[in-house]
Amino acid sequence: MATVTRVTKIIHHSAIDPSSIFTSCFRNSLVFVCYLVLVLSSNISPSFGLFDENRGSDLYPEILRDEVVARLHQLGGVSDGDGYLERTFMSPAAVRAGNLIREWMEDAGLRTWVDSLGNVHGRVEGRNASAEALLMGSHLDTVVDAGKFDGSLGIISVLAALKVLNINGKLGELSRPVEVIAFSDEEGVRFQSTFLGSAAVAGILPVSALKITDKSDLTIQDALKKNSIEITEENLLHLKYDPKSVWGYVEIHIEQGPVLEWVGFPLAVVKGIAGQTRLKVTMRGSQGHAGTVPMSMRHDPMAAAAEAIVLLESLCKHPQDFLSFDGHCKSFSMESLSTSLVCTVGEISTWPSASNVIPGQVTFTVDLRTIDDMGREAVVYEFSNRMYQICDKRSVSCTIDRKHDADAVICDSELSSKLKSATYIGLKRMTGAAIQDEIPVVMSGAGHDAMALSHLTKVGMLFVRCRGGISHSPEEHVLDDDVWASGLAILAFIETQM
Secondary structure (H helix, E strand, O other): OOOOOHHHHHHHHHHOHHHHHHHHHHOOHHHHHHHHHOOOOOOOOOOOOOOOEEEEEEEOHHHHHHHHHHHHHHHHHHOOOOOOOOOOOOOOOHHHHHHHHHHHHOOOOEEEEEOOOOOOEEEEEEOOOOOOEEEEEEEOOOOOOOOOOOOOOHHHHHHHHHHHHHOOOOOHHOOOOOEEEOOOOOOOOOOOOOOOOHHHHHHOOHHHOOOOEOOOOEHHHHHHHHHOOOOOHHHHHHOOOOOHHEEEEEEEOOOOOOHHHOOOOOEEEEEEEOOEEEEEEEEEEOOOEOOOOHHHOOOOOOHHHHHHHHHHHHHHOOOOOOOOOOOOOOOOOHHHHHHOOOEEEEEEEEEEOOOOOOOOOOOOEEEEEEOHHHHEEEHHHHHHHHHHHHHHHHHHHEEEEEEEEOOOEEEEEEHHHHHHHHHHHHHHHOOOOOOOOOOEEEEOOOOOHHHOOOOOOOOOEEEOOOOOHOOOOOOOOOOOHHHHHHHHHHHHHHHHHO
């Protein structure tokens, strides 16, 4: 049967020659799109989103779609902000959200508790309580002025799938325990330290983290105590799960990018999560009067910063023009850099920040991400060297502080294979026909709790399409039918544990 695929349609509508799509993508820096097109082995069906709602009760739309969507909106209304969504670690809204999620866990037939870092747990033991447990979940906290789907979808959809099993009397037939965790902090908004909840469970949260303070000089320990949770160094260490007791961790999350919408597919399996380095660059020069210091005599850190930022952009767009690989580097590093490297200067400040004053100091941040850890280090090294040259040329001083480093995480091939099969099954149930298309496999440029849990166990992730690729915004949105598709895929995955 001849079909016109969604990918071909998009190519033609964009006036792109299909034969030159790889060149066009690379030239336009459509990094993740290029990678995805490389891994798609066949056509994309244009029919997703046109589901037959009369196919039978095995689709459970009232739970996996309608109830999940309603709960997403309900949880999205639990906020510390007036007129916008904000839930930070152990804030009043975060505590209320945790209580609501705990009710939903119990509604799904799970035993629940809250640990000493505010993580909300729901667990079913299945037929063998001593078997290695499957962990699933995501985070309940948000950024400021957030969307309703980031984090929440990965909790509520899993609970809906377990509720379906509970209603059908199959929850107790699971061959291993399944535990859902709503992590108390992933975004790191309040204490500027990401993955607090999942890092504690993985055993990588240092005891010193309890003394980190927020803008009100309250420590993490204080915030917990304020909510009647006493945490000590000893019981923080006890939060770590025994790796021998865990089979794996699976997280469902919105894509937070445009690739799935671009190719017309509701779900994708995640191959890995990019590693990340955050830098704080400080440049100091000679502060002076804007009208009296000749241009040739200035030591202007603003001009130096501008040159360095443009350099960073060029380096990250075209790393092959800057980096040379010797015997210590493999040739594939250049390919992985070219398809996954992204760099951002997201914050810049000056002192004294007056229109008629040559700045004395400029500070800016650098966020650098790629799936290739060795390549990431090479880029940081190259940027640092060239930036110091700029500073020397302009007679300003500069320092670079590394504020954060996280290695890339490659998702487990076994879990990824199971998630791909479950996605096929879920979509087949929705469409009523076999899915001939290859399930997309993508990289994640954003960090997730799975990064922290990878220190404990093998991890897998499933992405859900979001409108426009928009996230961390009130405009964040997932189609109801895509919510349904993710629920059916999760259900099919959990059923492999029967």
